[in-house]
Amino acid sequence: MKVLALKFENYRNLDDAIITPCDGVNVIYGDNAQGKTNLLEAFWMFCGGHSFRGSKDNELIGFGKPFAKLEVRFFGQDREQTASIKFKGNKKQVEINSVAKNSAAALIEKYCAVVFSPEHLNLIKRGPSERRKFIDSAICREKLKNAVVLSKYNRTLNQRNSLLKDIYRHPELEETLSIWDNSLLLNGAILIKQRMEYLQMLEKRAAEYHFGISGGKEQLEIRYLSTTNAEYGDSIEQIHQKLYETFEQSRADDIRNGCTTKGAHRDDAEILINGKNARLYASQGQQRSAVLSLKLAEAAVLSERMGEKPIILLDDVMSELDSKRQDFLLNKLDDCQVFITCCEQSNKEQLKHGKIFNVCNGVIS
Missing domain, CATH: 1.20.1050.90 (RecF/RecN/SMC, N-terminal domain)
Structure with a gap:
């Protein structure tokens, strides 16, 4: 599957916007605490309506805002589809292809992704x-x-x-x-x-x-x-x-x-x-590489068993990896849609083909 467009309103610290990623590798670049992981989380939310960071629903709503809303347009199961999630307090309103659903669990059958975050090193x-x-x-x-x-x-x-x-x-x-x-x-x-x-x-x-x-x-x-x-x-x-x-x-x-x-x-x-x-016995870089391999393999198995390639979300993945390992992630994962967050200028410059989004104080450009 591929995400064609993502729209967010009152979501965490992100300014309201619509972004259109490319089909390959998308780099989300910027300093720490600017909103990169928030953007990555927004892509993940359509996997069932829960944050990979364990956040409560009311924590997803921008400060002082009455609600937050995410909308996605994606290609999956051989057709273009849409989905939306509205967060108000601790309640969610979910629609798939403009049809209201009783539970966010209904999204699992339509939208698939695999995420890596630093917490996964606990594996x-x-x-x-x-x-x-x-x-x-x-x-x-x-x-x-x-x-x-x-x-x-x-x-x-x-x-x-x-x-x-x-x-x-x-x-x-x-x-x-x-x-x-x-x-x-x-x-x-x-x-x-x-x-x-x-x-x-x-x-x-x-x-x-x-x-x-x-x-x-x-x-x-x-x-x-x-x-x-x-x-x-x-x-x-x-x-x-x-x-x-x-x-x-x-x-x-x-x-x-x-x-x-x-x-x-x-x-x-x-x-x-x-x-x-x-x-x-493994170094920090080796451990990170091993967990990354497991998550990429998870995506491959999911693709084979479900007949749909999931999008791959990689948060803070570049630290403690040498340049060759970074190059593999940026330029060799060309058979699926990938989103990678990073801080270093050199990481952005390593990308040979793809799209770069800059996040600065919640503003995406």
Whole structure:
């Protein structure tokens, strides 16, 4: 898909305007705290009506203004379409092709994008929960039924954990544990299978991007680390059996700790560069390159599975990357629409083909 035009009114610190990006790389240039990320966020809002920065809806409205409104004209699903979101207080009014929608979630089926922000470096820097969240978010965006499986798993997990806390004080309740185990095993097996299939697709494409970004000097790998010994190629039935055996073996530990100590909610994905754990051994620039590769690979997988190339939004991406890695992002991502924010004059000058937007105190030129 391609964004043809974006209009914003009373949005954060941005002056009201309409911008028309090019089909390739669009550089959003300017000093810090001028509104570059606000503009990038505006493009992202049509992915479901939520900020990638975790902001509340009323924080999107310009200071002293009664509302904010975003409108986009884009080409997607083989036709030109429109969408709008109006923010008033903590309420949203959404229209797609001039038809009012009950929820901003309706936008997900029409408009797709992938975003990188500095917070995504936590994929490598922090613990397993960040990597699980990244994988689960990606698979849930592809199919509604994936989100249903994850929701059922998390709900059942919370119920099982509550029971485990009660069993410690009331041992006779242990007989009821199997009620929650059955659902947790089924949805856990499906979730692990979905994650492994997704990671296999992601790793292949991320390795290709990282090879290009690093100028052929680095090899990126991703390994799924299962607490239940599940392996790539296992069927759902095989994973289910391994989960069952693990739960049986860890039951005493679960009761003692008052929580489910093993399962899909404790799994991890290890990211390696040239065979070494990126969290422990990679430099800041290497870590940033690895996360960028993952996000670009996410876009590639999304394109293959949904039949629509998402737009790519890269916020504050150039810092800590050498000139060759910067050149790859500016001049080699020519098969999709890209928006990149940057501060350095040299970054703007590196762009060979594309469009540059300057942001100064909320004014875009």
